Structure formats: C-alpha cells, structure tokens
Amino acid sequence: MSLSTQFLGHTYANPLMNASGVHCMSVEELQELDRSSAGAFITKSATPAEREGNPEPRYYPVALGSINSMGLPNRGFDYYLDYVLNRESKGDGRVFFSVAGMSLADNLAMLHRLQDSDYTGVTELNLSCPNVPGKPQVGYDFEQTQQILTEVFQFYKKPLGVKLPPYFDMVHFDTIAGILNRFPLAYVNCINSVGNALYIDTDLEQVVVKPKNGFGGIGGQYVKPTALANVRAFYVRLNPEIKVIGTGGITTGRDAFEHLLCGATMLQIGTQLCKDGTPVFDRVASELQQIMDSKGYKSIDEFRGKLQSIE
Numbered sequence: 001m002s003l004s005t006q007f008l009g010h011t012y013a014n015p016l017m018n019a020s021g022v023h024c025m026s027v028e029e030l031q032e033l034d035r036s037s038a039g040a041f042i043t044k045s046a047t048p049a050e051r052e053g054n055p056e057p058r059y060y061p062v063a064l065g066s067i068n069s070m071g072l073p074n075r076g077f078d079y080y081l082d083y084v085l086n087r088e089s090k091g092d093g094r095v096f097f098s099v100a101g102m103s104l105a106d107n108l109a110m111l112h113r114l115q116d117s118d119y120t121g122v123t124e125l126n127l128s129c130p131n132v133p134g135k136p137q138v139g140y141d142f143e144q145t146q147q148i149l150t151e152v153f154q155f156y157k158k159p160l161g162v163k164l165p166p167y168f169d170m171v172h173f174d175t176i177a178g179i180l181n182r183f184p185l186a187y188v189n190c191i192n193s194v195g196n197a198l199y200i201d202t203d204l205e206q207v208v209v210k211p212k213n214g215f216g217g218i219g220g221q222y223v224k225p226t227a228l229a230n231v232r233a234f235y236v237r238l239n240p241e242i243k244v245i246g247t248g249g250i251t252t253g254r255d256a257f258e259h260l261l262c263g264a265t266m267l268q269i270g271t272q273l274c275k276d277g278t279p280v281f282d283r284v285a286s287e288l289q290q291i292m293d294s295k296g297y298k299s300i301d302e303f304r305g306k307l308q309s310i311e
C-alpha cells in the first residue's frame with residue numbers, strides 16, 4: 001500500500017505539498033518543508049524585486065478556514081532562484097518555483113531568467129493572486145491569460161504549470177479550458193483562494209484584516225466544494241498530458257481522497273499547514289493511507305479521477 005506518486009517524470013513518496021504562500025517565504029521555512037514528510041514543496045510566489053506586501057493584520061485564521069490579504073510579500077526572485085539552484089544538486093525535483101509578476105513584462109523577465117538558468121524543476125505561474133490592490137486576478141481575463149501563455153511558450157521549455165483562481169460557471173470552465181489546451185502546460189493548479197471575501201469580528205463590529213477594508217482571499221474548509229468542482233471540471237476538460245494539482249480545503253485524509261477522486265495528481269495544503277505546521281503532512285498522509293487500506297486500494301492510480309456520476 002503506497003502513496004507513491006509519479007508527476008512530471010519524478011516519483012514522490014506522497015502527493016502532498018504546501019500551497020505556495022504558506023510556510024515558504026524564507027530559506028528556513030523552505031528547509032523545514034524539505035525536512036518534512038511532504039512529497040514536494042513550493043516557494044512563495046516571487047516578484048522581480050522584494051516586496052513588503054500589504055499592511056498587517058493581513059492573515060486571520062478562523063474556525064472553518066482563513067482569510068488573507070498578504071499582497072505578495074516575498075524576498076524577490078533572486079532569493080528564491082539562489083535557493084533552488086543551491087538545492088539543484090539533489091536532483092529530486094521536490095522543490096517547485098512560483099512566480100507572480102505584476103505585469104506581463106515581469107512574468108516574461110522572470111521566466112526568461114529561469115529558462116536561462118540551471119534550474120530544471122517545475123515552475124508555477126501564479127495567475128490568481130486576489131490581494132494586490134488595483135491588480136486583477138489575471139485568470140479571470142481570458143484574453144490576457146491567452147496572451148501571456150502565447151508569449152511564454154515561445155521561449156519557455158521547462159515544466160510550467162499555472163495557478164488558477166476558482167471559476168463558478170460552466171461556460172467559464174469550457175472557455176478557459178479551451179485556451180489552456182492550446183499550450184504545452186505541465187499542469188493547472190486549482191484553486192487559489194476565493195478572492196475578495198469578508199470576515200467580520202462581531203464583538204468589535206469590525207473586519208479582521210487591514211488591507212482593502214477587510215476584503216481578502218478565503219481558504220480552508222469553506223472552499224473545498226469549489227476546489228473539488230474546479231479540479232473535476234479541468235480534469236475532464238484538459239488534454240490528459242496536462243495534470244491537475246488539487247488545492248483548497250484539504251484538512252484530512254478524506255479531503256485528500258476526494259481531490260484524488262476528482263482527478264488531482266499532487267495535493268497542496270495551505271490553511272491547515274498554517275494552523276498545524278509540517279506535522280499536517282504526516283497526519284493527512286496517514287489518514288489517506290488508512291482510507292485506501294479500508295477500501296483495498298494498493299495505489300492512488302487505482303482510483304484517481306474515478307469519481308462516479310449518478311446514472
């Protein structure tokens with residue numbers, strides 16, 4: 001009985017990763033992920049230059065999840081490139097690199113740097129940060145998404161995935177999947193946080209995060225049904241060579257099992273990792289293994305994507 005997972009030519013002990021942005025800002029945090037039982041891990045989305053991000057408070061955990069309006073604080077592209085290059089000699093493909101440019105030019109510049117570097121790992125292009133004031137979630141602009149991918153794939157030849165926002169409309173699933181299918185993407189990662197939600201402290205009669213009058217991205221249990229729907233919608237629409245990473249509402253082995261049933265290959269944990277720390281990977285892996293054992297599944301391949309409709 002094994003959680004062993006094949007993804008983009010590498011074998012991972014299990015499909016579990018952190019979600020970009022959680023526990024991955026500093027080298028120290030990345031090294032802790034490296035030492036953890038996570039199958040793989042990913043850096044905080046990098047911008048070309050270091051960013052302060054939004055004013056605090058900007059992250060607030062709540063019973064059923066979290067709300068955040070971080071605003072892409074990060075140490076800058078070179079910091080994370082240095083880290084992944086120093087780790088390159090391990091050759092295990094366990095670290096993924098996330099980029100989130102403020103513009104097309106930013107994204108092209110960072111991806112040119114990565115293309116010209118000795119980095120051989122996976123890169124995730126974040127098209128869905130909801131928290132930079134004045135900046136749209138690019139994934140909701142289908143023409144802009146197509147333009148970025150058209151320009152990127154003229155030169156970028158290494159494995160590249162995209163982090164997508166949640167979609168809520170069947171025609172949107174059809175349209176964006178039709179665009180994504182035109183490109184040699186390694187994967188889509190569904191979903192980023194559900195953007196611009198509001199959480200209220202009723203005692204104080206006040207919002208709980210400072211930026212944008214309290215509007216922030218929601219994660220955790222709140223978003224699992226939407227995350228599962230997005231994983232499934234893309235799994236059934238995309239070319240089979242484009243894999244799906246499932247992110248959103250994974251707090252237990254059962255949630256992980258559900259994402260795998262929908263068709264996910266790798267699974268990313270954000271809010272629950274923030275709450276529990278890296279032991280969350282051991283617990284979720286163990287709970288997933290128990291579910292597989294109870295159902296007689298010897299490998300994830302036996303049930304990945306096999307969610308049944310009602311005939």
Ligand SMILES: O=C1NC(=O)NC(C(=O)O)N1
Pocket residue numbers: 021045068069070071072073126128129130131132192193217
């Ligand atoms: O893509 C992102 N999603 C989020 O929910 N928050 C972060 C951020 O605000 O930096 N970025």
